[in-house]
Amino acid sequence: MSKGTLFDKVWDLHAVGILPSGQTQLFIGLHLIHEVTSPQAFAMLRERGLKVIFPERTIATVDHIVPTDNQARPFVDTLAEEMMQALETNCKDNSITFYNIGSGNQGIVHVIAPEQGLTQPGMTIACGDSHTSTHGAFGAIAFGIGTSQVRDVLASQTLALSKLKVRKIEVNGALRPGVYAKDVVLHVIHTLGVKGGVGYAYEYAGSTFENMNMDERMTVCNMSIEGGARCGYVNPDKITYDYLKGKDFAPKDNDWDKAVAWWDSIKSDTDAEYDDVVVFDAADIPPTVTWGITPGQGIGVNQVIPTPEQLPEEDRFIAEEAYHYMDLAPGQSIKGTKIDVCFIGSCTNGRISDLREAAKIAKGRHVAQGVKAFVVPGSERVKKQAEAEGLNTIFTEAGFEWREAGCSMCLAMNPDKLQGRQISASSSNRNFKGRQGSSSGRTLLMSPAMVVAAAVSGEVSDVRELLN
Amino acid sequence: MVSEVKSVSGRGIPLTGDDIDTDRIIPARFLRCVTFDGLGEHAFEDDRAALKGQHAFDQPQFEGAKILVVNRNFGCGSSREHAPQAIAKWGINALIGESFAEIFFGNCVAMGVPCLTADGATIKKLQEILTNNPQASMTINMESMQVQCGDFVAAVSIGEGARNMFVCGTWDACGQLVAQQSQIRATAAKLPYVTW
Ligand code: SF4
Numbered sequence: 001m002s003k004g005t006l007f008d009k010v011w012d013l014h015a016v017g018i019l020p021s022g023q024t025q026l027f028i029g030l031h032l033i034h035e036v037t038s039p040q041a042f043a044m045l046r047e048r049g050l051k052v053i054f055p056e057r058t059i060a061t062v063d064h065i066v067p068t069d070n071q072a073r074p075f076v077d078t079l080a081e082e083m084m085q086a087l088e089t090n091c092k093d094n095s096i097t098f099y100n101i102g103s104g105n106q107g108i109v110h111v112i113a114p115e116q117g118l119t120q121p122g123m124t125i126a127c128g129d130s131h132t133s134t135h136g137a138f139g140a141i142a143f144g145i146g147t148s149q150v151r152d153v154l155a156s157q158t159l160a161l162s163k164l165k166v167r168k169i170e171v172n173g174a175l176r177p178g179v180y181a182k183d184v185v186l187h188v189i190h191t192l193g194v195k196g197g198v199g200y201a202y203e204y205a206g207s208t209f210e211n212m213n214m215d216e217r218m219t220v221c222n223m224s225i226e227g228g229a230r231c232g233y234v235n236p237d238k239i240t241y242d243y244l245k246g247k248d249f250a251p252k253d254n255d256w257d258k259a260v261a262w263w264d265s266i267k268s269d270t271d272a273e274y275d276d277v278v279v280f281d282a283a284d285i286p287p288t289v290t291w292g293i294t295p296g297q298g299i300g301v302n303q304v305i306p307t308p309e310q311l312p313e314e315d316r317f318i319a320e321e322a323y324h325y326m327d328l329a330p331g332q333s334i335k336g337t338k339i340d341v342c343f344i345g346s347c348t349n350g351r352i353s354d355l356r357e358a359a360k361i362a363k364g365r366h367v368a369q370g371v372k373a374f375v376v377p378g379s380e381r382v383k384k385q386a387e388a389e390g391l392n393t394i395f396t397e398a399g400f401e402w403r404e405a406g407c408s409m410c411l412a413m414n415p416d417k418l419q420g421r422q423i424s425a426s427s428s429n430r431n432f433k434g435r436q437g438s439s440s441g442r443t444l445l446m447s448p449a450m451v452v453a454a455a456v457s458g459e460v461s462d463v464r465e466l467l468n
Numbered sequence: 469m470v471s472e473v474k475s476v477s478g479r480g481i482p483l484t485g486d487d488i489d490t491d492r493i494i495p496a497r498f499l500r501c502v503t504f505d506g507l508g509e510h511a512f513e514d515d516r517a518a519l520k521g522q523h524a525f526d527q528p529q530f531e532g533a534k535i536l537v538v539n540r541n542f543g544c545g546s547s548r549e550h551a552p553q554a555i556a557k558w559g560i561n562a563l564i565g566e567s568f569a570e571i572f573f574g575n576c577v578a579m580g581v582p583c584l585t586a587d588g589a590t591i592k593k594l595q596e597i598l599t600n601n602p603q604a605s606m607t608i609n610m611e612s613m614q615v616q617c618g619d620f621v622a623a624v625s626i627g628e629g630a631r632n633m634f635v636c637g638t639w640d641a642c643g644q645l646v647a648q649q650s651q652i653r654a655t656a657a658k659l660p661y662v663t664w
Pocket residue numbers: 063064108109110129131346347348406407410411428429
């Protein structure tokens with residue numbers, strides 16, 4: 001049993017009581033909702049005659065279904081329009097703040113809450129979306145929930161949960177040039193496996209994470225769920241506080257000092273006890289690309305696709321399925337794989353510093369003939385900031401399309417989709433079969449800089465060869 | 469509305485494969501909806517199309533099955549409750565697998581659909597029996613924590629908390645949670661960030 005970790009402290013502070021089942025009733029400090037997983041939850045509330053208990057602690061936005069080119073209402077997709085209207089009505093009827101398209105605050109739910117200062121250390125956060133783990137970058141305990149649980153949070157601001165174990169994932173040292181936060185998390189998932197984190201919260205510790213900016217920490221925490229861990233976090237520090245200071249919802253004046261003192265108090269103790277500890281050396285991490293159909297099927301860009309014999313026995317079944325689906329052979333090098341579509345965006349890598357890193361590589365280069373490449377900012381604020389810095393011009397001059405904010409081709413619930421057997425180089429988080437909108441489409445996950453490298457050469461390439 | 473789930477009986481359906489994610493269980497295009505109605509017919513739609521009738525969910529001998537037998541890390545990926553809803557609406561009342569992804573498991577609990585785990589050998593055996601004899605009757609007993617399939621009997625497990633919720637009929641936590649109004653407000657009042 002872990003002791004003295006941030007997870008333990010935040011858990012205890014939010015425990016309302018123990019339920020007859022033995023589970024803990026946990027208070028949720030911030031509830032985020034969006035159009036996909038909330039309409040059924042509101043319907044369940046209505047059915048049971050329940051009300052939203054703390055409407056001021058729920059924030060809504062729309063992200064999954066929004067078109068990233070023509071956003072005129074009503075949407076061309078009538079089902080999407082229906083979902084949009086349901087969210088608008090539910091928010092209005094229940095006095096919930098809704099950041100709609102054009103408000104200047106809309107975007108992917110895991111991008112907008114941090115950038116507005118809603119996400120803070122020591123909070124518990126829930127959202128009907130598995131990538132809620134992102135918010136752990138601030139030292140919050142944040143996890144994805146299903147629709148029945150969205151109902152529970154709306155009705156009671158609490159959840160029935162069993163406590164998780166805590167695994168410390170320590171990465172030390174400086175990342176090599178061309179290696180980014182995305183590579184770190186793909187490497188960790190590859191090593192520990194896609195179900196390695198089931199039952200655990202991941203605490204990311206060590207100098208590599210301590211030196212990351214908040215956007216990078218969010219990239220790492222975001223993909224905790226791909227490693228099976230329902231939440232992941234980084235202890236808050238000066239970098240966290242500097243990021244938060246002055247944000248719309250950050251504590252102000254006297255409250256600020258009180259907040260910092262409290263945030264410091266909830267950090268993991270130096271003698272905290274963990275259920276498990278795993279240590280990595282940052283220097284061992286290469287630019288990483290996935291070749292298969294789970295985020296754990298990653299390799300260094302200069303490595304070859306593993307043969308079944310090179311894999312642990314339990315990974316062979318899914319590997320066989322992956323060779324077949326991806327039409328990639330064991331022993332084949334991943335570098336040089338031809339790419340049709342390049343996508344930069346998502347709650348993993350659609351923030352301003354992701355776009356800055358991508359633009360650095362794109363500047364002065366051009367997307368290869370026949371490749372469709374596009375950049376989708378994670379939020380309206382990210383878009384505005386990128387435009388103020390001229391990043392959009394760099395991208396469009398390089399042949400990338402520059403779009404409106406949303407989830408876009410991360411899961412293709414909007415019109416942005418792969419066609420047929422197309423292969424994408426994608427900065428998103430999932431390479432599952434059919435994930436990007438075509439039931440036979442293929443996805444290679446990588447960092448935004450690596451996506452640019454793929455876009456300009458038309459094939460999977462090593463971004464390090466493009467660094468000056 | 470809440471009822472005890474002490475046992476689940478019916479015929480079984482084997483679905484082999486590790487890491488079957490929620491995008492495969494219900495592809496994202498079917499999430500464009502405001503109710504869960506009608507999801508059952510789209511369960512595993514793309515996998516079924518790819519297998520051209522060979523997918524277990526398309527095979528007539530498994531029609532009407534109540535217990536789904538799966539392998540490792542079933543339901544990984546997104547938090548969409550649409551996935552277990554689609555499986556339940558197809559007709560499944562319980563799952564047995566080597567392991568389940570956490571959010572998927574929690575969603576199933578909240579819907580009153582137990583997900584039991586068993587070791588790899590047991591799962592293999594169950595899938596074999598069902599493949600050879602689709603008519604075999606299965607029973608999961610949540611009190612003795614055993615599964616019986618034809619003549620074969622084996623142990624299954626589930627976390628103690630979840631087991632209690634099924635056996636005592638408290639798997640729908642909503643009512644219990646809402647009943648704690650004053651303690652909820654007291655907990656909130658002690659959290660500094662609630663007021664700044
Ligand atoms: S960007 Fe992708 S992973 Fe993130 S919330 Fe949207 S659909 Fe989900």
